[in-house]
Amino acid sequence: MRSVDAHLADILATVRPLAPLELELERALGTTLAEDVSSPVPLPPFDNSAMDGYAVRAEDVPGTLPVIDDVAAGSDELRAVGPGHSVRIMTGAPMPAGADSVVPVEWTDGGTVSVQINRDVPVGNAIRRAGEDVQAGEVVLKAGTVIGPAQLGIIAGVGRRRVWVRPQPRVVVISTGAELVEPGAPLARGQIWDSNSYTLTAAVREAGAEGFRAGSVGDDPAVLLDQLDTHLMRADAIITSGGVSMGAYEPVKEALAPLGTVRFEKVAMQPGMPQGFGVLGDDRVPIFALPGNPVSSFVSFMLFVRPALDKMRGLPTDTSRTVTAYVTGSLRSPAGRRSYLRGVLASDGTVSPVHGQGSHQLAALASANALIVVPEDVTEVPGGSSVEVIRL
Numbered sequence: 001m002r003s004v005d006a007h008l009a010d011i012l013a014t015v016r017p018l019a020p021l022e023l024e025l026e027r028a029l030g031t032t033l034a035e036d037v038s039s040p041v042p043l044p045p046f047d048n049s050a051m052d053g054y055a056v057r058a059e060d061v062p063g064t065l066p067v068i069d070d071v072a073a074g075s076d077e078l079r080a081v082g083p084g085h086s087v088r089i090m091t092g093a094p095m096p097a098g099a100d101s102v103v104p105v106e107w108t109d110g111g112t113v114s115v116q117i118n119r120d121v122p123v124g125n126a127i128r129r130a131g132e133d134v135q136a137g138e139v140v141l142k143a144g145t146v147i148g149p150a151q152l153g154i155i156a157g158v159g160r161r162r163v164w165v166r167p168q169p170r171v172v173v174i175s176t177g178a179e180l181v182e183p184g185a186p187l188a189r190g191q192i193w194d195s196n197s198y199t200l201t202a203a204v205r206e207a208g209a210e211g212f213r214a215g216s217v218g219d220d221p222a223v224l225l226d227q228l229d230t231h232l233m234r235a236d237a238i239i240t241s242g243g244v245s246m247g248a249y250e251p252v253k254e255a256l257a258p259l260g261t262v263r264f265e266k267v268a269m270q271p272g273m274p275q276g277f278g279v280l281g282d283d284r285v286p287i288f289a290l291p292g293n294p295v296s297s298f299v300s301f302m303l304f305v306r307p308a309l310d311k312m313r314g315l316p317t318d319t320s321r322t323v324t325a326y327v328t329g330s331l332r333s334p335a336g337r338r339s340y341l342r343g344v345l346a347s348d349g350t351v352s353p354v355h356g357q358g359s360h361q362l363a364a365l366a367s368a369n370a371l372i373v374v375p376e377d378v379t380e381v382p383g384g385s386s387v388e389v390i391r392l
């Protein structure tokens, strides 16, 4: 059996970061910057008011001053503020020449012809200086940054319409199994509802990639190959579930093993022992052939697919999601396999194994928020021991 680490190392040695492309800002959310983004101008570009009020010379207040002008944000024809004068000004409007501070409207009688100001104001009050946020030429985001809402905001804020990014990988998810039925349709004898394609597509999206749920194909390898052919054109990666173990009908293994580019093997883990991985087509699209048991396919995704997607997105793959916790009950694990038991990690630093550790027990998985890792050479873990835990 191959070790978990060796299997992951193979996968990471095979997958490549996606090539950068230039995208409109509207399409850039969730992608990874492939260039440093800098600002061509200072931000703010000009000194402006931080409040609605009056631009004045600080030495003229308190007192009653004529209001000689009104400036809104966006105004570009400004009258200078001479000694003893004021200008009504709005938040974001450029500071008129001559004024050295802004008096908030709350400190005044709000007059429009003349204004009575009741208190002192320090020089520079409520002025946002040019360049206070960003200097001209300054890098605001570095290549390798994932673009979230705030990052998208600053890219727009420095005036960019398009940006070079590594796109989100497009991942097609296919379930296999003659027993599978779409949720919502009635079950006949021997059938179950297809849950894996939903779990895996959602996991893809949560991992920052685009997930396409292609639904389920039966047990016929030719149908699977046909589906793969259809989807290969628009996929950066493919995930299948089921059909990889030792049964009489293992469509994934039967379809892909003869190609010679996908390897099927046993990985020393529980759950998730049978695994397939390789590449398809001229573009060498990675394919992850995950085991069909619902918990096995999900755990396999977390351990193998997620880091691969990180690499395809141009992100580091060595970021550990592991924390140490104290286990509240005892654990058992098969010799020679690394176990990933489902547990609930609490804020007090303890982790409690959930009831139902079978690899078919999807409800138990859904009640967990962590995987408890038990190393290959450990078969029993007494309650109270410290364990490594992967947050889900």
Ligand SMILES: Nc1nc2c(c(=O)[nH]1)N[C@H]1C(S)=C(S)[C@@H](COP(=O)(O)OP(=O)(O)OC[C@H]3O[C@@H](n4cnc5c(N)ncnc54)[C@H](O)[C@@H]3O)O[C@H]1N2
Residues within 6 Å of the ligand: 175, 176, 177, 179, 180, 192, 193, 194, 195, 196, 197, 241, 242, 243, 244, 245, 246, 247, 250, 271, 272, 273, 274, 290, 291, 292, 293, 294, 296, 359, 360
């Ligand atoms: N003789 C052996 N039998 C099995 C072995 C073995 O080594 N020798 N390995 C077991 C292990 S471990 C696993 S894991 C499973 C993996 O099986 P497959 O990947 O071939 O998956 P299937 O046989 O198609 O399905 C297994 C199980 O999962 C259910 N399933 C499949 N797809 C879905 C889906 N989309 N949604 C919900 N449930 C699904 C399926 O009905 C089966 O119950 O093999 C063991 N057997």
Ligand code: MOO
Residues within 6 Å of the ligand: 269, 270, 271, 272, 273, 274, 291, 293, 296, 359, 360
């Ligand atoms: O190793 Mo299998 O994935 O337990 O059910």
